[in-house]
Amino acid sequence: EALAYVRERKGLPRGDLDRTKRQQNFLRALMQQVLSADTLSSPSRVSGLLDSVGRVVGVDEELSNGDMYDLAWSMRGLRSSDVRFLNAPVSGLDTIDGQSVVLLDRGRAEPLWRAMRNDALPEYLAAHRTDGLGGPDSVR
Numbered sequence: 001e002a003l004a005y006v007r008e009r010k011g012l013p014r015g016d017l018d019r020t021k022r023q024q025n026f027l028r029a030l031m032q033q034v035l036s037a038d039t040l041s042s043p044s045r046v047s048g049l050l051d052s053v054g055r056v057v058g059v060d061e062e063l064s065n066g067d068m069y070d071l072a073w074s075m076r077g078l079r080s081s082d083v084r085f086l087n088a089p090v091s092g093l094d095t096i097d098g099q100s101v102v103l104l105d106r107g108r109a110e111p112l113w114r115a116m117r118n119d120a121l122p123e124y125l126a127a128h129r130t131d132g133l134g135g136p137d138s139v140r
Contacts, residue, residue, distance in 0.1 A: 002026060015093065016102050024085040032080045040076040084125055088112060 006026050012018035039045040050068055059068070089108035094101050115124035 016100060017090070017093075020087055028080065028083075028085065031083065035078065035080055040072060040078065043073070046072045084121075086112075086125075 006019070006023045008022065009015045009019040012022075034040070034049065037045070039049050046069060050065070050072060054065075054068075089105040089112070091103045091105035091108075094103055111128065112124060115121050
């Protein structure tokens with residue numbers, strides 16, 4: 001059911017844009033479940049989580065198991081209210097070679113890339129109250 005939920009787009013009013021919001025909703029629910037179980041405050045639970053995630057997620061070859069464990073352990077104080085979901089700004093939709101595509105708004109995206117490079121996302125979010133998809137705010 002979850003897979004069908006995150007893959008749906010044809011029956012949604014804004015197609016891929018609404019699909020993105022569904023995917024963010026799924027990730028939010030998964031994150032809340034992990035955080036509510038105090039998974040990140042128990043070394044053995046962190047190891048179990050990483051074992052489960054490692055079976056279905058690919059990561060860069062440079063990221064070791066130890067690095068992933070350290071990253072997960074460092075997030076043990078994280079709360080779902082600390083996380084914002086957003087998308088790169090888009091300028092619209094199109095069809096190219098028979099494929100539905102979402103068009104990046106490069107001009108509006110540059111401040112986001114700069115904020116990411118400079119570790120300044122809180123400042124970006126304060127100045128840009130949008131989800132990048134033409135909505136009024138980021139998906140929470």
